[in-house]
Amino acid sequence: MKDLLPILKTFRKNKVSPLLLILQIALTFTILVNAIFMMVTKENELIQPTGLSESQLFSFSTNLEGSDEEKHAALDTDLADIQALASVESASTITSLPLTNWGRSLAVGLTPEDEDRVTHAGYYGSDETVVDTLGLRVVAGRSLQHNDVVHKYFDGHTASASVLISQDLAYKIRPNDWSSVVGETIYVQSVPQKVVGIVETMKSPWRFWYAYDMAVISSVKEHYEQSIIVVRAVESQREQAMSEVHQLLFKKPARQVDNFKSFEQIKAENLQADYAVSQTLKVVIAALACVTILGIFGQARYTVLKRKKQIGTRRALGATQGDILRYFMIENAVVSLLGVLLGTIVAIIANIYLVNYFGLTSVPSDYLISGAIVMVIAGQLAVYYPATTASKVPPAIATRAA
Amino acid sequence: MLSMRHLSKAYHTDTIKTQALQPFDLTIEQGEFVAIIGPSGSGKTTFLNITGLLEDFCEGSYELDGVNVEHLSDKAKSKLRNEKVGFIFQSFNLIPELTLYDNVDMPLRYRKLSSKERHERIMDALGKVGLASRRDHYPAQLSGGQQQRVAIARAIAGKPSFLLADEPTGNLDSKMAEGIMALLEDINAQGTSIVMVTHDPNQAARAQRVIEIRDGILSEGKRIEKAIA
Numbered sequence: 350m351k352d353l354l355p356i357l358k359t360f361r362k363n364k365v366s367p368l369l370l371i372l373q374i375a376l377t378f379t380i381l382v383n384a385i386f387m388m389v390t391k392e393n394e395l396i397q398p399t400g401l402s403e404s405q406l407f408s409f410s411t412n413l414e415g416s417d418e419e420k421h422a423a424l425d426t427d428l429a430d431i432q433a434l435a436s437v438e439s440a441s442t443i444t445s446l447p448l449t450n451w452g453r454s455l456a457v458g459l460t461p462e463d464e465d466r467v468t469h470a471g472y473y474g475s476d477e478t479v480v481d482t483l484g485l486r487v488v489a490g491r492s493l494q495h496n497d498v499v500h501k502y503f504d505g506h507t508a509s510a511s512v513l514i515s516q517d518l519a520y521k522i523r524p525n526d527w528s529s530v531v532g533e534t535i536y537v538q539s540v541p542q543k544v545v546g547i548v549e550t551m552k553s554p555w556r557f558w559y560a561y562d563m564a565v566i567s568s569v570k571e572h573y574e575q576s577i578i579v580v581r582a583v584e585s586q587r588e589q590a591m592s593e594v595h596q597l598l599f600k601k602p603a604r605q606v607d608n609f610k611s612f613e614q615i616k617a618e619n620l621q622a623d624y625a626v627s628q629t630l631k632v633v634i635a636a637l638a639c640v641t642i643l644g645i646f647g648q649a650r651y652t653v654l655k656r657k658k659q660i661g662t663r664r665a666l667g668a669t670q671g672d673i674l675r676y677f678m679i680e681n682a683v684v685s686l687l688g689v690l691l692g693t694i695v696a697i698i699a700n701i702y703l704v705n706y707f708g709l710t711s712v713p714s715d716y717l718i719s720g721a722i723v724m725v726i727a728g729q730l731a732v733y734y735p736a737t738t739a740s741k742v743p744p745a746i747a748t749r750a751a
Numbered sequence: 752m753l754s755m756r757h758l759s760k761a762y763h764t765d766t767i768k769t770q771a772l773q774p775f776d777l778t779i780e781q782g783e784f785v786a787i788i789g790p791s792g793s794g795k796t797t798f799l800n801i802t803g804l805l806e807d808f809c810e811g812s813y814e815l816d817g818v819n820v821e822h823l824s825d826k827a828k829s830k831l832r833n834e835k836v837g838f839i840f841q842s843f844n845l846i847p848e849l850t851l852y853d854n855v856d857m858p859l860r861y862r863k864l865s866s867k868e869r870h871e872r873i874m875d876a877l878g879k880v881g882l883a884s885r886r887d888h889y890p891a892q893l894s895g896g897q898q899q900r901v902a903i904a905r906a907i908a909g910k911p912s913f914l915l916a917d918e919p920t921g922n923l924d925s926k927m928a929e930g931i932m933a934l935l936e937d938i939n940a941q942g943t944s945i946v947m948v949t950h951d952p953n954q955a956a957r958a959q960r961v962i963e964i965r966d967g968i969l970s971e972g973k974r975i976e977k978a979i980a
Contacts, residue, residue: 658844665805672861
């Protein structure tokens with residue numbers, strides 16, 4: 350590190366160029382670290398599991414005609430016919446599905462009183478097949494049973510008596526002992542419901558909702574004019590199952606089928622905007638990183654060209670090629686380190702401000718540390734070529750006219 | 752101290768070969784003050800560069816203090832240059848961002864010397880050129896003559912076998928030039944060899960020996976008898 354002291358002394362005399370570069374690195378570092386954190390948070394949201402057997406599921410809505418009894422019978426016939434197909438593992442009627450942005454939200458509490466409300470939750474009405482069809486995992490208690498299930502034209506939660514809830518909802522109700530919620534009575538929109546089981550993951554229909562992780566599955570089959578059916582195909586036979594179900598449905602007269610989609614399609618449509626934001630962020634991050642690296646490269650190259658005679662003089666006075674290379678690499682490392690140090694301080698101050706005033710999540714220290722390491726390495730890579738060029742400046746240039 | 756045999760230098764492009772130095776023999780002994788004269792473009796700087804190991808020669812052999820430099824690596828040449836040769840350039844070639852002290856320190860940093868020894872050498876060298884009290888000044892705060900004195904201090908701090916001076920008074924007025932010449936003579940009187948390229952016949956006359964280069968051909972000029980202290 351014999352060059353460190355002269356480098357620092359040089360900075361003292363010639364402050365502007367290194368200071369500008371330090372500020373550029375600091376600013377880039379702050380923006381990059383925050384942008385990467387936002388992107389990773391967004392990406393994690395996008396890949397967050399729904400708890401469903403996504404690759405096997407598809408759903409649609411279909412019309413039911415006639416009186417309540419006729420609708421009920423038609424729905425059961427449809428389900429039985431679909432269930433009978435060899436490519437189908439299970440089929441259920443359900444009032445909505447996660448990520449569809451359509452459904453009902455209900456208040457959940459431990460008493461009927463509004464002021465005792467614990468949270469809200471996404472509401473689903475379905476039957477005893479729902480756990481198998483959606484591929485849910487019961488982590489406490491039991492699944493819904495045939496005896497639990499009631500029929501209702503609409504507003505099923507007012508009729509059902511047994512519910513499954515998501516583990517996150519159970520945790521919200523009783524953080525210290527979430528599994529003990531099984532067997533308890535909770536009040537869904539002030540209607541008492543007995544919790545018979547807890548499923549590991551079940552989301553509400555709205556991803557941006559604060560209670561996205563909270564869900565209640567009531568044991569009620571709603572046979573509304575447009576009922577939703579969700580089908581779980583046999584592993585890797587979903588396309589065939591979709592085709593067969595489609596044909597089956599249209600064998601019946603006056604049939605209307607809408608939103609006939611695989612779950613991936615539902616998910617992709619839901620995530621489309623966020624995916625675009627994430628991709629844009631990636632492009633911005635890449636562009637910013639490139640601009641910074643090119644900035645460092647340009648600055649180093651300019652410095653080498655400007656100091657060509659000085660480099661030749663150093664070589665003439667005994668510096669080896671390695672000495673020159675090392676000098677420029679250390680000079681850049683010092684600038685990069687000062688830049689990331691300043692950037693870290695700015696990022697921490699900005700974080701405190703964002704957390705205090707906007708309630709945003711603060712950037713974890715891991716991001717700052719790895720960001721600093723990456724920034725210094727990127728700086729070293731950017732300066733390597735100009736530094737190599739500098740090391741090849743012939744010593745004879747010292748005696749030639751500038 | 753310095754022995755060149757049948758040494759020559761040519762520059763090649765795709766189509767043209769320029770013979771910068773015709774084959775020549777030259778020996779310079781310890782303590783000599785040699786002036787190299789010749790018109791512009793005659794090959795003086797090429798000779799100086801080869802002598803100072805800044806440039807390779809094409810044919811012949813060159814021994815510096817008993818070391819055959821022909822097959823030395825770039826790194827070994829850098830080391831030899833650092834230890835054996837002290838350079839004085841026409842335009843001083845000081846680092847403007849460094850103080851006089853740090854400028855003199857620069858070549859010493861490429862050697863494994865203790866900071867104490869470096870400090871002693873720097874202060875000794877700056878003392879010899881009369882600038883020890885201005886050690887913390889920057890080159891831009893000095894006159895041209897003073898800057899060249901700093902360059903001389905930088906050259907002698909490493910205790911080289913010889914100084915290579917390239918038109919050392921070329922950028923100075925006559926009064927300052929006289930001061931520099933007197934300083935070089937003083938250094939030479941203490942036993943350090945000097946090879947000085949110059950245009951000025953009056954300055955060349957102050958050397959013990961003059962070598963003229965004309966169209967790449969070296970010829971021995973007049974020899975001036977002078978006592979070596």
